[in-house]
Amino acid sequence: MKYLEEFRDPDLARRLLDDIARITTKHHVLMEVCGGQTHSIIRNGIDRLLPDEIEMVHGPGCPVCVTPLETIDKALEIASRDGVVFCSFGDMLRVPGSGRDLFSVKSTGGDVRIVYSPLDAVQIARDNPDREVVFFGIGFETTAPANAMALYQARQEGLTNFSMLVSHVLVPPAIRAILDSPTNRVEAFLAAGHVCSVMGYEEYYPIAEQYGTPIVVTGFEPLDLLQGIKMAVLQLEEGRAEVENAYQRAVTRGGNVPAQQMLADVFTTVDRNWRGIGAIPRSGWALGAGYEAFDAAERFTVTDIDTVESPLCHAGEVLRGTLKPDECPAFGKECTPRTPLGATMVSAEGACAAYYLYGRFKELEATP
Amino acid sequence: MTIEDWTCPMPLRDHPRIVMGHGGGGQLSAELIEHLFVPAFGNGELTELADAAVLDLEGSISFSTDTFTVHPRFFPGGDIGELAINGTVNDVAMRGAVPRYLSVGLVLEEGLPMAELGVIVNSMARAAAHAGVTVVTGDTKVVDRGHGDGIYINTTGIGIMRDGADIRPQRATPGDVIIVSGTMGDHGMAIMSVREGLEFEASIRSDSAALNHMIGDVLDTGGDVHVLRDPTRGGLAASLNEIATAADVGVLIEERSIPVDRTVAAACEMLGMDPMYVANEGKVVAFVAAGDADRVLGAMRSHPEGVNATIIGEVTDTHRGVVAARTPLGSIRVVDMQVGEQLPRIC
Amino acid sequence: MCLGIPGKVIEITGEGVTMTGKVDFDGIVKEVSLAYVPEISIGDYTIVHVGFAITQLDEKAALETLAHLQEIEAVAIELDPGAALAAEEAIAKGDE
Structure with a gap:
């Protein structure tokens, strides 16, 4: 595909890797914030090709992983109700709540449907006026404009049988929370490219300055990732802490203004619990003024939720970068993609699942 | 094929949709057999309408069964009918047998349009004729509306083992060359393109095909074929993992060598899926003694189903039980089995 | 997070919040919302996430x-x- 394949060129990747090795003189800890980047790094084996001095820590940028257990349990409860059509992105179906997931809700009669876009859920609501259609509105800043548009259209049309269970999370407050942690090891961040396509990267300047931490806006293909890593390493080597953009074809400093206007209209900033991490102030979006009627959590009174997180799960430390997935005592034993204890073992780009899928067999490195 | 094309459609025209009586064993059942199944599958055994078929067989047989529930019933490049024939024909052929006889069991949902059934049954007949197999026995049941998904089909197949054929997963041996007969993921993505909620416009067609003639030619080369597998559900990744586990050998593939149609690749990108995990219905993975790889490739490429056949990797005596892939960048990663169905993802 | 795929705009209909279009991803054509890229023209490339063009791709x-x-x-x-x-x-x- 155009503008995808060119950025996977193995020869150019090797040159970039050589370049990175050449400029690296000491140990650096980098975090890619975004789960999509984690996926690409592991799938292309980039982590194995980097110099030993560079340690990539996989960040919390996977909505599937950080959506709070309470919200998942609410979703499961709503999806089980008669008359409800529960629509979700495919990612959320296998995420464990307290003891079950959306697949098991479906197996016991819940009408759970995978959609590609939130507008598909709005269409299902139009087509089924006698059913309550609920969309699971999760995601980071990239996904929020789509969910906002679904809500906007539903309100414009006066659709009374559509609602959304909203649990949006925001990247900059998460980066701050990681940097504020006393056990933090991360020295530089690769900021999530598509989040910045929407939001721009103005917000990162004060963070880079305050914490003295380089932040490089980075894309998803191997060359994008290597270029982002190279720019971050170069900053660390030269003692700089700036905001740079390694994903110029998709990101401008100001971001997507029409999308930002819609977000401001539909959502309001709130404190948010991150699964495994805890509460981060002003790190989420909830439905704003005028959209209260579309709040699925209000429309369906959900009580009696008793959230139980596995005591064996160390997903929080993994998401903060203080523990590598394979250092968790449950990794590959009690916790596997078949029997996930935490969401990080479920999603394809959850740090634990990624490690399990692609990195479990270290002896393979000896394969010629 | 429309209802007008049936051999003697008059009695069936009275029932434009399947009713419970079509599975009841009475007159309606008999009409279905007489006016639809016998004309479609017509052959000596079936027309006798006895309780069971009697077959003259000699030597070892290969015997396999599969049930087909695909939704939607009609998809780009095929339908549930030809899939049900080709699927079982292929399973039988994967052991090195010549597929000969099939049984067909139909579970119909009350209300299924008769014309659709006609199309599906005739598509089965065409596929069976093409594969050179005979449908010798069958059964039809009808379930209440809402208790089925239009139509489910079970087919069971019998094939006669070729002399000396010993083809099974356990025979994968270090040094074997791994060949796939064509592009990966076509069927799964063709289904995905018409799946409710995910629809997209594309020229992707299912690869549903009977492979017995091609496999026959491959075995006729005399090449030392150790394993044949059709990478259906779970795709190439599942097949390779099953073989690596069964034979306790390592598998190393070159990711760049795996043939993937451009459009299928684009669809996979769009939905966040990996073609290695997407189903095929007309492809084979072959594990072959290294010295015989060229002969096998040549035989495959002489068939339309195998024109894109290519070598994708080899069997190793390291990392036993594990499938590894060399990425285009040159590093090695593990290719595990999917836990469940591969789902479109947003991240 | 955030699978975003580059594609080429081949058809535009509607305007404002209902501006939609067909985007070609190397042979796959998908109807997507163009509401957030109002300046885009036919032939331009965009990056699509969950059915929405989130930015025009700067070629x-x-x-x-x-x-x-x-x-x-x-x-x-x-x-x-x-x-x-x-x-x-x-x-x-x-x-x-």
């Missing part, structure tokens, strides 16, 4: 990035005499 920047990466290659070849030789041979072959 000039893409080519510049690639050109910049090619330069790294040139520098690296200078540092590596073996590779430089191979490159010269390749060029010589190309001339034939």
